[in-house]
Amino acid sequence: MGKRLAVLVGCNYPSTQFRLRGCINDVVDMRQLLLERFGFDDSDVKILIDEPVPAAYSNFTTVIPTGANIKAELNWMVNQAEVGDVLFFYFSGHGTVLASLDPGHAYMEHEAIVPCDLNLITDMDLRQLISRLPKGAHFTILSVPVTVISTPTRGFTEVTGHEGILLSGCQENEISADVVGFDGKAYGAFTNALQQVLLAENRNGKISNRQLVEAVRKALKTDGFQQHACLYSSEGNADAGFLAAVTGAWVPTRESEAVKN
Numbered sequence: 001m002g003k004r005l006a007v008l009v010g011c012n013y014p015s016t017q018f019r020l021r022g023c024i025n026d027v028v029d030m031r032q033l034l035l036e037r038f039g040f041d042d043s044d045v046k047i048l049i050d051e052p053v054p055a056a057y058s059n060f061t062t063v064i065p066t067g068a069n070i071k072a073e074l075n076w077m078v079n080q081a082e083v084g085d086v087l088f089f090y091f092s093g094h095g096t097v098l099a100s101l102d103p104g105h106a107y108m109e110h111e112a113i114v115p116c117d118l119n120l121i122t123d124m125d126l127r128q129l130i131s132r133l134p135k136g137a138h139f140t141i142l143s144v145p146v147t148v149i150s151t152p153t154r155g156f157t158e159v160t161g162h163e164g165i166l167l168s169g170c171q172e173n174e175i176s177a178d179v180v181g182f183d184g185k186a187y188g189a190f191t192n193a194l195q196q197v198l199l200a201e202n203r204n205g206k207i208s209n210r211q212l213v214e215a216v217r218k219a220l221k222t223d224g225f226q227q228h229a230c231l232y233s234s235e236g237n238a239d240a241g242f243l244a245a246v247t248g249a250w251v252p253t254r255e256s257e258a259v260k261n
Helices: 023-039 065-081 123-130 191-201 207-224
Strands: 004-010 046-047 086-099 108-113 138-148 164-168 178-180 184-188 230-232
Touching: 004 023, 004 065, 023 046, 023 086, 023 184, 023 191, 046 065, 046 086, 065 207, 108 123, 108 138, 138 191, 164 207, 178 191, 207 230
Parallel strands: 004 046, 004 086, 086 138, 138 164
Antiparallel strands: 086 108, 164 230, 178 184
């Protein structure tokens, strides 16, 4: 069995006009899910957050999620990736869209996630990173643009690689809700729905990426949210188990969007 490596990023942007509430809680919950449900080792899950975690979860090391630090941790994963490894990048925070600086492609836009220091990480940055993966190493991105800065983000729909799989919290004209539950705990609606679906599955059972996104969509609709989770991958990867070794390269076109409408 190959290595299982993860980088989890949560940005609440404290003391700024872009303040969010639930992103750190989402990271804490996602870490627990990876350890207990998907067999990740604690030392192979890197946590980047911009606020202290609750005291009950203060037993793990964290790093400030600046653009440079996020890129460094992603490079940590890719640099040691081998055939059969499963890599997972989770981001909860703001997203945005930038106009292309290429004079020959002025009509194009680049999607970006927003680290706590606003040093953006674009889809091109991730594409270059993933292009270094060895064939047979599998990279899943779970992007949760909770709210947007300037313009709606589309969730890295053009990021590609040998084995690219993208789950996005919303469609390109939507945002993912940041909410507070009855217990006073803040969380992202998409991440919460995804975690509840996965926890409801049999511990030894598998759920495909397609089944997961479809179930999350139903859960969000039941809870009254207007956003629509999306899956972008090859057909083969869409039907493979979530965070499982998969086959079939991702062709980054509209036809590869397995669950969109």
